[in-house]
Amino acid sequence: MRILVVEDDANLNRQLADALKEAGYVVDQAFDGEEGHYLGETEPYDAVILDIGLPVIDGITVVEKWRAEGKGMPVLMLTARDRWSDKVAGIDAGADDYVAKPFHVEEVLARVRALIRRAAGHSSSEIVCGPVRLDTKASKATVDGTPLKLTSHEFRLLSYLMHHMGEVVSRTELVEHMYDQDFDRDSNTIEVFVGRLRKKLGVDLIETVRGLGYRMQAPADAA
C-alpha cells in the first residue's frame, strides 16, 4: 500500500512518513501543494494525507483538482483545530475524512487504515482469505493462527492482494503500490516475491493469471 503525504511542516511530514513506514506502507512525500498535486495526478496512491494550509496551492484546491481530474483515491485532510469551516470546505471539495491539528499519529494511522479498507470494500480491520488472516491494525498476518514472518516487501504484497481479493492484479499495479517513486522498479522482482510469499503461506491461494497478473482468493470462493 502506497501513501502520499503532503505537508509543508518538514518535521510533521517526516513524523507521519516514519510512522507510516513503520506500519508497513510505502510513502512518498511532498512539501507544497503543486508538488503534491502533481504526484497525486501521476502516481497511483492507496491514500493521501493532505494538509489544508500549503504553499503554492492550498489543500482544498489540490483535492478539488484531483476530483475534477477523476482521481478517486481516499484523501485525509489535516485541518486546524478551531477552523470548522475548513473541515466543511475540505469534505465539500472531495476529501473523505479529516484530522484536526494537533493530533496523535495513531489517530492518523487508524483513519488511513479505515479509508484504505473502505475503498477496497472491507468493513473490518481484519481481512480473511481462507486460512490467512491479515490484521491491518497490527500490520501482521497469520496462517491457521500461526504468525507469518514476512519481509516488508512480502507484507506489502500480501496486503495489496488481500485488499483486492478476487481481483486480477497486474505486475505493474503491484510494482506501483509496493515501491515509492524513487525506487528502481523492476516488475520481474514481483515474481520472486510472489514465489516467496506462496512458500511462506504454504497454501495455494495466489493464482497466476497468464498474461494478466495474480489473483488471491479462498478456495471456496474460486469459480
Ligand code: CA
Ligand atoms: Ca501547513
